Amino acid sequence: MKHYLRTVIGLLVGFALIATACGGSGDSTATDAGEEVSADGGAESEDAGEESGEESDADAAGFATHVVPDDFPTIQAAVDAASSGDLIMLSPGTYSEAVDVTTDDLVIRGMDRNTVILDGNFELENGIRVIGADGVAVENMTAMNYTKNGFFWTSDVTGYRASYLTAIRNGDYGLYAFGARDGLIEHSYASGSPDAGFYIGQCYPCNSVITDVISEYNGLGYSGTNSGGDLFIINSTWRHNRAGIVPNSGSYEGCAPERETTIVGNIVHSNSNPETAAIDAALLAMGNGIALIGGIDNLVERNLIWDHDISGIAVAPFPEDNPINGIPDEYPVDCLENAIPALPDDAASLPGTLFWEAQTNVVRGNVITDSRTADIIVVQSAEHGNRFCDNDIATTLPTDLETLAPCEGELQNLGGEAFVAFFDILESTKPPSVDYKSVDLPDPGPQPNMPDAETAEPVPARAPEFPDTTSITVPDAPE
Amino acid sequence: MSEKVGGLVTILATLLGAALLPAVILGVLLTAEDLPVFEPNGETALVQAIDNAFAPVDAEIEAGTEMVWLNRGRNGHNIIPEDRDPAWTFEDVSFVPGDEVSYVFQTPGTYRYYCSIHGTLTAGMPGVVVVTDPS
Incomplete structure (x- = not known):
């Protein structure tokens, strides 16, 4: 026994010396999470059963509720202490925070959408940023004045949900989902971003739905680079942006090209607004309600569209200057592999401008009025296989488009008239961007709150149910 | 026993x-004062920032080489160095599309960094430069 004791003492002395030399702190493993409620988290929680907290009601409910600022002084502190499946409840107030979320299946909810405000004060980058955490839902709050994004999901996320969110005057996007799939964006509002109010990019299949949102006074109402595959944009309003709904392709993100986005039942109007903040792509697409630029196999159906300087719907190539890769010969591609840029020597062989062709898109059953150039413009040749039918329209470019490129039957020569107009548009001078920090924005007024926000149990985000788009009719014009 | x-x-x-x-x-x-410092060798290496990743994520260069980061994306990015000794940084860590920033690494070691807009040191948009002894 004495020898055992000496052995143990010897080891302890050795390790104690090492620990002392390393400056180890005895309280380095102590956190204040132990003061909080237990984190049962349910069957899908990774941490289920690992800790037991002091509040037994959490075990009964199957999740813990962390109230800010009652339980934690900041949102970030509550998020850091929470376990999968927990609910973070934000009391009314203004929070000057940039919150990072890395725990799966959290639900972060404001008690009141209009009075729970995250304010970046034009200094912080992102309001709530979910990095690589699956299943996180953010509900019922406002994010404004961030230099980049109001709400942001990124880094290979599976499962995300944005419900009853308001994003105003953020320097890049309002709601931004990048490299994320299985998402639902619903009942939300975004204004005043120079890129897009709503963005879903670099995913295939995205398995995502945008429904019942309003996007206005942005550079683009919606932008989606290299996204698609069971991606639905439905029953929403896109107005007073430079351009409305703009799926697009480019070599500067993975998953190229954009394809298989379904756009149905939207109200799209007055997207020729020269007095917004705007990135270059917004300047390029300005004056179009829905612009399929460089996209493939998209369906645009039964939307109500009016009041655009150029077109209600444009189908055109996307001219990408200084590309970093060529157009994939085959797709789908491995998204991350596709994102690797060509080495400089290889890139030298790429054209100065790469034209992503819009191909095999279908545009049917839309109601389009008051387009100053044409209700539908197609800047592609017949071989690209875009088809048009049953639209309630007055003008097209080329003329008689639905006869030349019908949904059924032979495709005929579309002529070169639209190409001339297209290049005139490309070369025309556009009103410059307005600084997002000072641009005039309308007061959207109180936005609808999430029902039962203070009592509803948290539901982590999962793959959304896909809508039955065949049941969606052309929306009525607002009064 | x-x-x-x-x-x-x-x-x-x-x-x-x-x-x-x-x-x-x-x-x-x-301390950093004891680590070897090699003179600039006139060589450059390139990391491209796209949306939203650095490519390559892992770069290896010899001490004395100038690393250039070129923004080839459509988003603005930045380069935030990991807090380490010896410290390294730029006068302006942000760069917009088309811009580039550079740094001459003169001391061997592993230098981690990230774009704080689009990630952290471990997820989203991280990068690392491994600086080796000159051959």
């Missing part, structure tokens, strides 16, 4: 602690 074996283990354990101690102390006391 016999007394002989027990005594041997005791000695080994004590020696282990004693042997590691100087190394640990040396690690603590060794």
Whole structure:
């Protein structure tokens, strides 16, 4: 026994010396999470059963509720202490925070959408940023004045949900989902971003739905680079942006090209607004309600569209200057592999401008009025296989488009008239961007709150149910 | 356990602690001032920032090489160095599409960084430069 004791003492002395030399702190493993409620988290929680907290009601409910600022002084502190499946409840107030979320299946909810405000004060980058955490839902709050994004999901996320969110005057996007799939964006509002109010990019299949949102006074109402595959944009309003709904392709993100986005039942109007903040792509697409630029196999159906300087719907190539890769010969591609840029020597062989062709898109059953150039413009040749039918329209470019490129039957020569107009548009001078920090924005007024926000149990985000788009009719014009 | 074996283990354990101690102390006391510094060699290497990743994520260069980061995306990015010794940084860590920033790494080591807009040191948009001794 004495020898055992000496052995143990010897080891302890050795390790104690090492620990002392390393400056180890005895309280380095102590956190204040132990003061909080237990984190049962349910069957899908990774941490289920690992800790037991002091509040037994959490075990009964199957999740813990962390109230800010009652339980934690900041949102970030509550998020850091929470376990999968927990609910973070934000009391009314203004929070000057940039919150990072890395725990799966959290639900972060404001008690009141209009009075729970995250304010970046034009200094912080992102309001709530979910990095690589699956299943996180953010509900019922406002994010404004961030230099980049109001709400942001990124880094290979599976499962995300944005419900009853308001994003105003953020320097890049309002709601931004990048490299994320299985998402639902619903009942939300975004204004005043120079890129897009709503963005879903670099995913295939995205398995995502945008429904019942309003996007206005942005550079683009919606932008989606290299996204698609069971991606639905439905029953929403896109107005007073430079351009409305703009799926697009480019070599500067993975998953190229954009394809298989379904756009149905939207109200799209007055997207020729020269007095917004705007990135270059917004300047390029300005004056179009829905612009399929460089996209493939998209369906645009039964939307109500009016009041655009150029077109209600444009189908055109996307001219990408200084590309970093060529157009994939085959797709789908491995998204991350596709994102690797060509080495400089290889890139030298790429054209100065790469034209992503819009191909095999279908545009049917839309109601389009008051387009100053044409209700539908197609800047592609017949071989690209875009088809048009049953639209309630007055003008097209080329003329008689639905006869030349019908949904059924032979495709005929579309002529070169639209190409001339297209290049005139490309070369025309556009009103410059307005600084997002000072641009005039309308007061959207109180936005609808999430029902039962203070009592509803948290539901982590999962793959959304896909809508039955065949049941969606052309929306009525607002009064 | 016999007394002989027990005594041997005791000695080994004590020696282990004693042997590691100087190394640990040396690690603590060794500062950036003691690390080798190599002159710029006129070579450059390139990391491209796209949306939203650095490519390559892992770059390896010889000490004295100038690393250039070129923004080829459509988003603005930045380069936030990991807090380390020796420290390294830029006058302006942000760069918009088309812009580039550079840094000459003169001391071998592993230099981690990230774009704080689109990630952290471990997820989203991280990168690392491994600087080796000149061959």
